[in-house]
Amino acid sequence: MPNRRKASKKDLIIQKASSMFREKGFPATSMRDLAESVGIEAASLYNHIQSKSEILQEIIFRSANECNVHFDHVVSSPMPVIRRIEALIRFHVHMMLNRFDDYYVMVNEWHHLEEPYLTTFITQRRTYVQRLEAIIQEGVRSKELRPVMPYVAMLTILSSVRGLEFWHRSNKRISPAELEDNMVNHLIYGLKKN
Amino acid sequence: MPNRRKASKKDLIIQKASSMFREKGFPATSMRDLAESVGIEAASLYNHIQSKSEILQEIIFRSANECNVHFDHVVSSPMPVIRRIEALIRFHVHMMLNRFDDYYVMVNEWHHLEEPYLTTFITQRRTYVQRLEAIIQEGVRSKELRPVMPYVAMLTILSSVRGLEFWHRSNKRISPAELEDNMVNHLIYGLKKN
DNA sequence: CCTACCGATCGGTAGG
DNA sequence: CCTACCGATCGGTAGG
Numbered sequence: 539m540p541n542r543r544k545a546s547k548k549d550l551i552i553q554k555a556s557s558m559f560r561e562k563g564f565p566a567t568s569m570r571d572l573a574e575s576v577g578i579e580a581a582s583l584y585n586h587i588q589s590k591s592e593i594l595q596e597i598i599f600r601s602a603n604e605c606n607v608h609f610d611h612v613v614s615s616p617m618p619v620i621r622r623i624e625a626l627i628r629f630h631v632h633m634m635l636n637r638f639d640d641y642y643v644m645v646n647e648w649h650h651l652e653e654p655y656l657t658t659f660i661t662q663r664r665t666y667v668q669r670l671e672a673i674i675q676e677g678v679r680s681k682e683l684r685p686v687m688p689y690v691a692m693l694t695i696l697s698s699v700r701g702l703e704f705w706h707r708s709n710k711r712i713s714p715a716e717l718e719d720n721m722v723n724h725l726i727y728g729l730k731k732n
Numbered sequence: 733m734p735n736r737r738k739a740s741k742k743d744l745i746i747q748k749a750s751s752m753f754r755e756k757g758f759p760a761t762s763m764r765d766l767a768e769s770v771g772i773e774a775a776s777l778y779n780h781i782q783s784k785s786e787i788l789q790e791i792i793f794r795s796a797n798e799c800n801v802h803f804d805h806v807v808s809s810p811m812p813v814i815r816r817i818e819a820l821i822r823f824h825v826h827m828m829l830n831r832f833d834d835y836y837v838m839v840n841e842w843h844h845l846e847e848p849y850l851t852t853f854i855t856q857r858r859t860y861v862q863r864l865e866a867i868i869q870e871g872v873r874s875k876e877l878r879p880v881m882p883y884v885a886m887l888t889i890l891s892s893v894r895g896l897e898f899w900h901r902s903n904k905r906i907s908p909a910e911l912e913d914n915m916v917n918h919l920i921y922g923l924k925k926n
Numbered sequence: 927c928c929t930a931c932c933g934a935t936c937g938g939t940a941g942g
Numbered sequence: 943c944c945t946a947c948c949g950a951t952c953g954g955t956a957g958g
Contacts (some may be wrong), residue, residue, distance in 0.1 A: 562843075563757060563759060563843075563844075565757060565759040565760040566759040566844070568951075568952065568953085569952080569953060569954080570951085570952085570953095578927065578928090579927070579928060579929085580953085580954085581927080581928070581929080581930090581954080581955080581956095582927045582928070583954095584953095584954070584955080585927070589953080589954080590953065590954090646840070649756075649757075650757075650760070667898075684921070686914055686917070686918060687906065687910060687914045689906060690906070690910070690911055690914035690915055690918070691914070691918055693892075693895035693896065693898060693899070693915070694892045694895060694915055694918050694919065696895060697891055697892050697893070697894045697895025697896075697897075698887075698888045698891050698892045698895075699891070700891045700894055701887035701888060701890060701891030701892075702887065702891075703891075704861075704887060705887070712881065712883060712884070716881060716884070717884055720880055720881045720884035720885070721884055721887070721888055723878075723880070723922070724880060724884070724885055724888050724919075724922040724923065725888065725918075725922060726922075727878070727921065727922040727923075728917070728918040728919060728920075728921040728922030729918065729921075762935075762936065762937085763936080763937060763938080764935085764936085764937095772943065772944090773943070773944060773945085774937085774938085775938080775939080775940095775943080775944070775945080775946090776943045776944070777938095778937095778938070778939080779943070783937080783938080784937065784938090
């Protein structure tokens with residue numbers, strides 16, 4: 539049997555937890571609240587998961603893995619620097635739009651991870667941002683980009699995407715496609731030579 | 733006697749609370765932790781403050797007021813649209829760099845406000861972003877700016893600044909001035925016609 | 927998957 | 943500003 543997993547109760551618990559961690563934050567979400575949204579008693583949760591912390595770990599490292607897998611894909615594709623950066627921005631916008639709960643929890647609640655997971659996450663994140671910086675650096679050196687500081691451009695790009703939180707909270711008069719294209723253009727135009 | 737207030741014990745409590753709310757989040761910060769960092773017993777805090785919630789309110793609405801006051805100042809100054817936007821970006825970068833605890837708590841912990849403060853904050857924030865959108869809209873109409881969607885440009889600008897959180901956590905090899913200029917340029921170049 | 931329950935900790939109060 | 947303490951709620955376990 540290939541990777542075709544069916545959604546287990548554990549998956550349901552994690553999905554509901556992701557939504558609640560996003561809405562109320564990790565510390566403010568109680569296992570009793572979570573149990574109620576799943577439709578069982580709090581004690582019964584522990585037949586499917588080990589602890590509250592384990593749920594947070596699963597949410598965060600699943601999302602982090604998706605980011606890393608996509609990054610590898612971009613690196614292995616033959617594209618000019620500006621296209622690589624565009625592909626990475628679009629990916630993060632997609633995560634924020636389509637995988638909102640999980641991605642938001644990773645970005646906003648990671649500091650509630652316990653050791654050794656906290657250190658692992660911080661290390662992974664540092665590696666990720668350094669790889670992105672290296673791509674920007676390459677573009678600056680080859681003069682495809684304006685002479686920006688790669689570190690600052692990386693911060694600007696990665697944090698911009700967090701603003702899409704407010705689109706989710708809004709009445710959504712703007713389409714996801716418009717949102718994506720406008721944000722990508724703003725950030726890319728800010729890097730390109732003209 | 734003019735506005736020259738001396739730093740009271742209440743100010744000290746709020747300052748320490750702001751730092752702890754930023755580090756650990758509002759729900760994960762206990763009044764006992766806070767009392768210890770101030771150097772008194774938990775019960776003694778209540779001679780200076782009414783409740784944990786009140787502290788959060790003070791931190792957030794102080795910062796929000798600063799943002800509104802600065803915005804009024806920018807609106808009343810005769811400057812081209814692009815300079816107004818630049819002044820607003822620089823202000824938010826300064827808040828993130830120099831008033832890190834308070835500003836971070838406002839941006840990241842506002843959803844822990846209780847009613848009616850929560851509604852008040854959300855309303856104030858909506859007004860603020862709509863005023864910023866209106867400035868961008870004006871620039872698009874007058875063709876000073878590229879034909880961006882003001883809503884998306886506003887989200888991109890305001891959320892970019894949040895990335896400076898990672899500069900605070902870093903070894904700070906980049907100076908605040910370089911950080912500010914690079915972020916401003918990235919965001920402004922993305923709006924300007926060339 | 928439930929009932930019943932544990933020790934720990936929470937925000938906050940009484941009284942001095 | 944402290945000691946002593948309150949009821950509520952927390953994450954989690956025992957036992958079936």
